[in-house]
Amino acid sequence: MQRVSGKTCIITGAAVGIGRACALRLAQEGARVALFDVLDEQGRALESELRDAGHEVAYWHVDVADEAMVRTAIDEVAARFGGVHVLVNNAGIAGANKPTHELTEAEWDRVQAVNVKGVFFCTKHAIPHMRRAGHGSIINLSSIYGLVGGADVPPYHAAKGAVRLMSKTDAMYYAPERIRVNSVHPGYIRTPMVEHHLRDSGATDIEAACRDVGLLHPLGHMGEPDDIAWGVVYLASDESRFVTGSELVIDGGYTAR
Secondary structure, eight states: OTTTTTOOOEEOOOOSSSHHHHHHHHHTTHHHHHEESHHHHHHHHHHHHHHHOOOOOEEEEEEOHHHHHHHHHHHHHHHHHOOOOOOEOOOOOOOSSSSSGGGGGHHHHHHHHIIIHHHHHHHHHHHHHHHHHHHHHEEEOOOOOTOOOOOOOHHHHHHHHHHHHHHHOOOOOOOOTTTEEEEEESSSBBBHHHHHHHHHTOSSSSHHHHHHHTSSSSSSSSSSSHHHHHHHHHHHSSGGGGGOEEEESTTTGGGGG
């Protein structure tokens, strides 16, 4: 129950879905947890829940596409908790579900701003604190669609492919400083974002749509946020001290074809 004891972990997009599950599991495993999100009501509710359970936690309103906001928040985390040791770059949006030739520049740019620049900004401003600590683990949430293609949401797929390669590049840069960088590639996980995507794709019966999407995975069902959170705990912990530049695929077999 103390797999990340003594570590300060920042989780972006922490208020709901995978981010929330990561925050809960990291806190339960002994981490000090910094919650970043723009969903203030849900974020503060999670902060209260964790604090009531006896965990060290604080919430920051952070739009990861705003570099100044990111820098200020990360510096405040380090000042409050005495350092930064783990960064979980989870914040992301699906964006417009249109063919490439129908997308507007603004629709494309918004997804890249959150899903790609957000990872860049958070990594950029966490690195100095990890250098001071003498070690660190950066965990970037990509997707199965950072590994394989799909005929929908082109901006999202492009962004998740970028996150995969950004992870490998930064793993090479910072390995000599004991800062590890890895990507996580979930299959379809039952989260608010996935349910919203299914509705945007025309689903009127979400339960039926989730069952149908689940059957795309050899295991026969969609994943749960906890399925990803336990992988994140592993990468945040010293159990993965020899793991960097890798892809942790948690997809029910989706990409095994």
